[in-house]
Amino acid sequence: MTLQTISLNRSHGGAQGVYKHASRETKTDMTFSVFVPPHREGAKLPVVWYLSGLTCTHANVTEKGEFRATCAELGLILVAPDTSPRGDQVPGDPANAYDFGLGAGFYVDATEAQFAVNYRMWSYVTEELPQLIAGNFPVDPARQSILGHSMGGHGALTVALCHPDRYRAASAFSPIVAPSQVPWGIKALRGYLGTDKEAWRRHDSVALIEDGARLPDLLVDYGDADPFLAEQLRPELLQSACEKAGISLLLRRQPGYDHSYYFISTFMADHLRWHAKRLAA
């Protein structure tokens, strides 16, 4: 697996890179970004995964996430994958909607025939890309954590719930917590996985918790001015599931904040500090 460097810029004492590679999972070229903080030669660093939301690429958080100062201070690598396969040969939404297909992979391995070849974002994010990162950057694979925004918050929570031994921390901004119960999620899970709702449960954080998945704790921030809150995000469903399961959830309602990177960047440092504590040992 060879990496092509798209750009490499010194920033906050470290290096912000953007890379491309031919993915075996998606059968397409995939682009991602990696920030490597200043570190001593030979050190192996903890790595934080950031999964992005609908319509995003690696670039949104890389440009607007305001994570580098804190990652540099705390010695964290941050990896930001793309949100779907890309390319003219990749099938998308028939109506070119923003919430399915390109830019909307939902972090699942599709089983529906039309999408199954390329839409393998679950395996890409949990298997292929971690191996590529481990082989090319100074990471300590024993110290990984994951966070994300909206669809990427869904991705981060489901990935963490399914790999409790791999990710030492998980958190999210404005996550979709119960895709089986909300319009964005129903469209995506039906489209990628078909109509059998049993297959949806391992891609639904609330269902995973109901089915016994556990994490020691979770941090979730959302803005009370988020236009998607009541219909698509529904944090109260996660709260209820965590209460029943005995999972310690720190759920923060941030007054006046919306769904944008202006919100994410405000609380990014908080999340990274929360991760760093759990990655320190």
Add this chain to the structure above:
Amino acid sequence: MTLQTISLNRSHGGAQGVYKHASRETKTDMTFSVFVPPHREGAKLPVVWYLSGLTCTHANVTEKGEFRATCAELGLILVAPDTSPRGDQVPGDPANAYDFGLGAGFYVDATEAQFAVNYRMWSYVTEELPQLIAGNFPVDPARQSILGHSMGGHGALTVALCHPDRYRAASAFSPIVAPSQVPWGIKALRGYLGTDKEAWRRHDSVALIEDGARLPDLLVDYGDADPFLAEQLRPELLQSACEKAGISLLLRRQPGYDHSYYFISTFMADHLRWHAKRLAA
């Protein structure tokens, strides 16, 4: 003068707005951004002006500048104007080059007939927009400062040198310090102001200092991996002029950094703290 709100997002405890208005100077609509930090009702806040570089709009620093956390902490308003008039009716570079015309106003009032109607960025940035800001935001006009990047560093330094009583601090990232002596500047000053080089001197920081303009001190950062350093920026010319004039210049050569917002965002907090000290009294 009425303002149209394009967007308003809560961020870092304050409000990041983007606004549009019909400019009397440029005879076009002009867009700019304003960050207002959290503050007590009725307070009048110091205001920092940020002038952007070639090809930029208000959006580059607004999205990538990483200034909001520090502005919120220090109680600074930050205003980011556009870099030129815009619109189909505005004349640009005949060859559509990036370094003249749209996105490249160079912060001068053009005198060449073709450009004189719209290209009035000097008056826009020093007169019209300050009045508009003072009338619509909680600013203390007695506490203003200015900084900028590249072409905007040129703008910030020349504006400050010509208004030593108005701006309490001036600094720059990778500024063009002697436009009369470098390709970007010669093209722009000739195009906007004509061939009489005497008219160029008040839009050339080094010439202004040679002609007697003074500031108590200046902060300038540049990256030693900046591809424009030797040909276009030439910080040594500013250093020499400041030495001869007795201006205290803190000129920092940042190893490994380039000309991008990855560089700017790294040192933004430093600059804002430097400004805040001088705006405090």
